[in-house]
Amino acid sequence: MIGRLNHVAIAVPDLEAASEQYRTALGAKVNPPQDEPDHGVTVVFIELPNTKIELLYPLGDNSPILGFLEKNPSGGIHHVCYEVDDILAARDQLKANGLRVLGNGEPKIGAHGKPVLFLHPKDMNGTLVELEQV
């Protein structure tokens, strides 16, 4: 069912410094920051040849990243995102296997403008997993 790894998201305490580090020290292709007010994050995409790294920084007072950075002041890997062809079929298969979907169980429109769901980290080896329909 799951397809490509769409991205790995890393929450960072200083978006400018992290972007510059990936650009200069690691020599990666780093895109300009994009504000995603609906998701409470500012995002920088780092393009690798086979996938993306998504640097996340809080935007606004209700950002879902604020609590994560309080617990992890240096930053840390926040989630991985797997692609699926049909997010409703994926959800139903996962629920049938006892996995919990976060929120009300209905897909939302994610940062890439496509339907996404998140799975409960406790059900997924402590890993927050996003599914994105592509």
Added chain:
Amino acid sequence: MIGRLNHVAIAVPDLEAASEQYRTALGAKVNPPQDEPDHGVTVVFIELPNTKIELLYPLGDNSPILGFLEKNPSGGIHHVCYEVDDILAARDQLKANGLRVLGNGEPKIGAHGKPVLFLHPKDMNGTLVELEQV
């Protein structure tokens, strides 16, 4: 400098259950476990179309994964691995940019039989980063 994302490593408290979950609930291609005694881990590779997920489970009493699982009993994302063409050139460029290399700074032979280095998570947004020469 960095190339492909070679893998995302996830430490898991139950390798059999995690493998079965990725195989059945997520419908991924899951390989049989491999013991890596030199690295203190048993590894299961999950093949995605563009990269790999590496499930890690402690092997032996000195496994580097034991402490991680004590802190994160449900498991969690342990590291990401970026490919480089020349690991010594990569190391020197990273050190010149102020990043610390773990251990004695010399590459070791990693789980795939290729030279690897790890960067200090505090220098990399709380993320343990492995570099692998391919």
